[in-house]
Amino acid sequence: MTKASTRAGAGGARARRRPAAARAPAGKPGDRVVIRAARRADLDQVIAIDATVTGVEKRPYWLSVFRRYGDGARPERHFLVAEADGRVAGFIIGEVRDWEFGAPPCGWVFAIDVAPEFRLAGIATRMLDALRAGFRRLGVRKLRTILARDNTLILSFFRSQGMMTGPFIPLEMDLDA
Ligand SMILES: CC(C)(COP(=O)(O)OP(=O)(O)OC[C@H]1O[C@@H](n2cnc3c(N)ncnc32)[C@H](O)[C@@H]1OP(=O)(O)O)[C@@H](O)C(=O)NCCC(=O)NCCS
Numbered sequence: 001m002t003k004a005s006t007r008a009g010a011g012g013a014r015a016r017r018r019p020a021a022a023r024a025p026a027g028k029p030g031d032r033v034v035i036r037a038a039r040r041a042d043l044d045q046v047i048a049i050d051a052t053v054t055g056v057e058k059r060p061y062w063l064s065v066f067r068r069y070g071d072g073a074r075p076e077r078h079f080l081v082a083e084a085d086g087r088v089a090g091f092i093i094g095e096v097r098d099w100e101f102g103a104p105p106c107g108w109v110f111a112i113d114v115a116p117e118f119r120l121a122g123i124a125t126r127m128l129d130a131l132r133a134g135f136r137r138l139g140v141r142k143l144r145t146i147l148a149r150d151n152t153l154i155l156s157f158f159r160s161q162g163m164m165t166g167p168f169i170p171l172e173m174d175l176d177a
Pocket of ligand 1: 053110111112113114115118119120121122123124125126151153154156157158160
Protein backbone atom coordinates (compact mmCIF):
# COMPACT_ATOMS: atom_id res chain seq x y z
CA MET A 1 0.00 0.00 0.00
CA THR A 2 2.89 2.30 0.71
CA LYS A 3 4.20 2.11 -2.82
CA ALA A 4 1.03 3.16 -4.53
CA SER A 5 0.12 5.70 -1.89
CA THR A 6 3.42 7.45 -2.17
CA ARG A 7 2.98 7.60 -5.92
CA ALA A 8 1.50 10.93 -5.04
CA GLY A 9 4.58 12.64 -6.44
CA ALA A 10 4.99 16.36 -6.38
CA GLY A 11 2.04 18.34 -5.25
CA GLY A 12 1.10 21.61 -6.81
CA ALA A 13 -0.24 24.92 -5.81
CA ARG A 14 -3.81 25.47 -6.83
CA ALA A 15 -3.91 27.78 -9.81
CA ARG A 16 -7.41 29.05 -9.15
CA ARG A 17 -10.52 28.28 -7.20
CA ARG A 18 -13.36 26.64 -9.06
CA PRO A 19 -16.02 29.22 -9.95
CA ALA A 20 -18.99 29.11 -7.60
CA ALA A 21 -21.33 28.14 -10.47
CA ALA A 22 -19.20 25.08 -11.24
CA ARG A 23 -19.42 23.97 -7.61
CA ALA A 24 -23.21 23.97 -7.65
CA PRO A 25 -24.48 20.39 -7.39
CA ALA A 26 -26.53 20.49 -10.59
CA GLY A 27 -23.87 22.09 -12.75
CA LYS A 28 -20.68 20.24 -11.88
CA PRO A 29 -19.03 18.48 -14.82
CA GLY A 30 -18.25 15.74 -12.30
CA ASP A 31 -21.98 15.03 -12.05
CA ARG A 32 -22.00 13.89 -15.67
CA VAL A 33 -19.25 11.38 -15.02
CA VAL A 34 -19.88 7.67 -14.52
CA ILE A 35 -17.90 5.89 -11.81
CA ARG A 36 -17.50 2.20 -12.66
CA ALA A 37 -15.17 -0.76 -12.26
CA ALA A 38 -12.02 -0.56 -14.37
CA ARG A 39 -11.87 -2.69 -17.50
CA ARG A 40 -8.83 -4.07 -19.28
CA ALA A 41 -9.58 -1.68 -22.16
CA ASP A 42 -9.18 1.30 -19.76
CA LEU A 43 -5.59 0.46 -18.91
CA ASP A 44 -3.88 2.47 -21.68
CA GLN A 45 -5.65 5.61 -20.48
CA VAL A 46 -4.92 4.83 -16.82
CA ILE A 47 -1.25 4.34 -17.68
CA ALA A 48 -1.23 7.63 -19.59
CA ILE A 49 -2.81 9.57 -16.70
CA ASP A 50 -0.32 8.05 -14.26
CA ALA A 51 2.58 8.87 -16.60
CA THR A 52 1.35 12.47 -16.84
CA VAL A 53 1.19 12.79 -13.05
CA THR A 54 4.39 10.94 -12.14
CA GLY A 55 6.48 11.42 -15.29
CA VAL A 56 7.18 7.68 -15.51
CA GLU A 57 5.32 5.16 -17.68
CA LYS A 58 5.16 1.78 -15.93
CA ARG A 59 3.07 -0.61 -17.98
CA PRO A 60 4.20 -3.87 -16.26
CA TYR A 61 3.31 -2.37 -12.88
CA TRP A 62 -0.17 -1.41 -14.09
CA LEU A 63 -0.78 -4.82 -15.64
CA SER A 64 0.01 -6.38 -12.29
CA VAL A 65 -2.22 -3.85 -10.46
CA PHE A 66 -5.05 -4.71 -12.83
CA ARG A 67 -4.55 -8.43 -12.25
CA ARG A 68 -4.77 -7.87 -8.49
CA TYR A 69 -7.52 -5.26 -8.28
CA GLY A 70 -9.24 -5.14 -11.64
CA ASP A 71 -10.94 -8.44 -12.15
CA GLY A 72 -13.78 -7.71 -9.73
CA ALA A 73 -13.51 -11.20 -8.27
CA ARG A 74 -12.63 -10.01 -4.77
CA PRO A 75 -15.19 -7.63 -3.21
CA GLU A 76 -12.57 -6.16 -0.89
CA ARG A 77 -10.45 -4.97 -3.84
CA HIS A 78 -11.55 -1.93 -5.83
CA PHE A 79 -10.16 -0.43 -9.02
CA LEU A 80 -12.62 2.20 -10.22
CA VAL A 81 -12.46 4.67 -13.08
CA ALA A 82 -14.37 7.87 -13.77
CA GLU A 83 -15.62 7.86 -17.36
CA ALA A 84 -16.48 11.16 -19.06
CA ASP A 85 -17.68 11.21 -22.65
CA GLY A 86 -16.14 7.81 -23.28
CA ARG A 87 -12.77 8.81 -21.83
CA VAL A 88 -11.13 7.76 -18.59
CA ALA A 89 -10.92 10.98 -16.57
CA GLY A 90 -9.46 9.44 -13.42
CA PHE A 91 -9.06 6.34 -11.32
CA ILE A 92 -8.95 5.19 -7.72
CA ILE A 93 -7.61 2.00 -6.17
CA GLY A 94 -8.31 0.68 -2.70
CA GLU A 95 -8.68 -2.41 -0.64
CA VAL A 96 -9.99 -3.61 2.71
CA ARG A 97 -7.07 -5.00 4.71
CA ASP A 98 -7.63 -7.12 7.78
CA TRP A 99 -5.54 -6.58 10.90
CA GLU A 100 -2.69 -4.79 9.14
CA PHE A 101 -0.54 -3.04 11.74
CA GLY A 102 -2.68 -4.66 14.40
CA ALA A 103 -5.73 -2.64 13.40
CA PRO A 104 -9.22 -4.08 12.81
CA PRO A 105 -10.26 -4.34 9.13
CA CYS A 106 -10.21 -0.96 7.45
CA GLY A 107 -10.35 0.45 3.92
CA TRP A 108 -7.18 1.80 2.34
CA VAL A 109 -6.89 4.20 -0.60
CA PHE A 110 -3.70 3.31 -2.43
CA ALA A 111 -3.91 5.62 -5.43
CA ILE A 112 -6.10 8.38 -6.80
CA ASP A 113 -5.44 10.42 -9.93
CA VAL A 114 -7.53 12.70 -12.10
CA ALA A 115 -6.29 13.80 -15.54
CA PRO A 116 -5.33 17.50 -15.39
CA GLU A 117 -8.02 18.59 -17.86
CA PHE A 118 -10.75 17.04 -15.68
CA ARG A 119 -9.67 18.41 -12.30
CA LEU A 120 -11.62 20.71 -9.98
CA ALA A 121 -14.92 19.26 -11.17
CA GLY A 122 -15.63 16.99 -8.22
CA ILE A 123 -14.46 13.81 -9.96
CA ALA A 124 -12.02 12.70 -7.25
CA THR A 125 -14.72 13.36 -4.67
CA ARG A 126 -17.14 11.16 -6.62
CA MET A 127 -14.57 8.36 -6.92
CA LEU A 128 -13.76 8.50 -3.21
CA ASP A 129 -17.48 8.46 -2.39
CA ALA A 130 -17.88 5.31 -4.50
CA LEU A 131 -14.92 3.66 -2.81
CA ARG A 132 -16.25 4.57 0.63
CA ALA A 133 -19.67 3.15 -0.26
CA GLY A 134 -18.04 -0.10 -1.36
CA PHE A 135 -16.11 -0.32 1.90
CA ARG A 136 -19.21 0.43 3.96
CA ARG A 137 -21.06 -2.40 2.20
CA LEU A 138 -18.34 -4.70 3.53
CA GLY A 139 -18.94 -3.43 7.06
CA VAL A 140 -15.79 -1.32 7.23
CA ARG A 141 -16.03 1.90 9.21
CA LYS A 142 -12.56 3.43 8.79
CA LEU A 143 -10.71 4.80 5.76
CA ARG A 144 -6.94 5.28 5.69
CA THR A 145 -4.24 6.36 3.27
CA ILE A 146 -0.57 7.34 3.23
CA LEU A 147 0.77 10.22 1.23
CA ALA A 148 4.04 11.96 0.49
CA ARG A 149 4.68 14.67 3.05
CA ASP A 150 5.36 17.32 0.38
CA ASN A 151 2.32 16.56 -1.79
CA THR A 152 0.16 19.45 -0.68
CA LEU A 153 -2.28 18.88 -3.52
CA ILE A 154 -3.33 15.40 -2.46
CA LEU A 155 -3.21 16.48 1.19
CA SER A 156 -5.62 19.33 0.41
CA PHE A 157 -7.92 16.91 -1.35
CA PHE A 158 -7.98 14.35 1.47
CA ARG A 159 -8.43 17.07 4.09
CA SER A 160 -11.37 18.42 2.08
CA GLN A 161 -12.95 14.98 2.39
CA GLY A 162 -12.64 15.04 6.17
CA MET A 163 -9.54 12.89 6.57
CA MET A 164 -7.31 13.72 9.53
CA THR A 165 -3.96 12.59 10.92
CA GLY A 166 -4.30 8.98 12.08
CA PRO A 167 -2.76 6.98 14.91
CA PHE A 168 0.17 5.48 12.94
CA ILE A 169 3.57 6.87 12.01
CA PRO A 170 5.67 5.68 9.05
CA LEU A 171 9.21 4.43 9.74
CA GLU A 172 11.95 3.44 7.27
CA MET A 173 15.65 2.60 7.06
CA ASP A 174 18.28 2.02 4.38
CA LEU A 175 19.05 -1.66 3.77
CA ASP A 176 22.38 -1.24 2.04
CA ALA A 177 24.43 -0.22 5.09
C1 LIG B 1 -5.80 15.51 -5.96
C2 LIG B 1 -6.71 15.17 -7.13
C3 LIG B 1 -6.97 13.66 -7.14
C4 LIG B 1 -8.03 15.97 -6.95
O1 LIG B 1 -8.89 15.64 -8.03
P1 LIG B 1 -10.14 16.59 -8.39
O2 LIG B 1 -11.10 15.79 -9.21
O3 LIG B 1 -9.64 17.85 -9.00
O4 LIG B 1 -10.74 16.89 -6.95
P2 LIG B 1 -12.18 17.50 -6.59
O5 LIG B 1 -12.66 18.37 -7.70
O6 LIG B 1 -13.08 16.38 -6.17
O7 LIG B 1 -11.82 18.42 -5.35
C5 LIG B 1 -12.38 18.23 -4.06
C6 LIG B 1 -11.69 19.19 -3.11
O8 LIG B 1 -10.29 18.88 -3.03
C7 LIG B 1 -9.57 20.11 -2.80
N1 LIG B 1 -8.70 20.38 -3.94
C8 LIG B 1 -8.75 19.80 -5.16
N2 LIG B 1 -7.79 20.32 -5.96
C9 LIG B 1 -7.16 21.27 -5.22
C10 LIG B 1 -6.10 22.16 -5.49
N3 LIG B 1 -5.49 22.19 -6.71
N4 LIG B 1 -5.68 22.99 -4.50
C11 LIG B 1 -6.28 22.98 -3.30
N5 LIG B 1 -7.32 22.16 -2.98
C12 LIG B 1 -7.73 21.31 -3.94
C13 LIG B 1 -10.61 21.21 -2.67
O9 LIG B 1 -10.98 21.35 -1.32
C14 LIG B 1 -11.75 20.64 -3.49
O10 LIG B 1 -13.01 21.17 -3.12
P3 LIG B 1 -13.49 22.62 -3.74
O11 LIG B 1 -13.15 22.60 -5.20
O12 LIG B 1 -14.95 22.67 -3.45
O13 LIG B 1 -12.69 23.64 -3.03
C15 LIG B 1 -6.10 15.62 -8.48
O14 LIG B 1 -5.71 16.96 -8.39
C16 LIG B 1 -4.90 14.81 -8.88
O15 LIG B 1 -5.02 13.78 -9.53
N6 LIG B 1 -3.74 15.29 -8.46
C17 LIG B 1 -2.46 14.73 -8.83
C18 LIG B 1 -2.32 13.29 -8.58
C19 LIG B 1 -1.81 12.88 -7.26
O16 LIG B 1 -0.94 13.50 -6.67
N7 LIG B 1 -2.39 11.75 -6.88
C20 LIG B 1 -2.05 11.10 -5.67
C21 LIG B 1 -1.50 9.74 -5.92
S1 LIG B 1 -1.91 8.68 -4.59
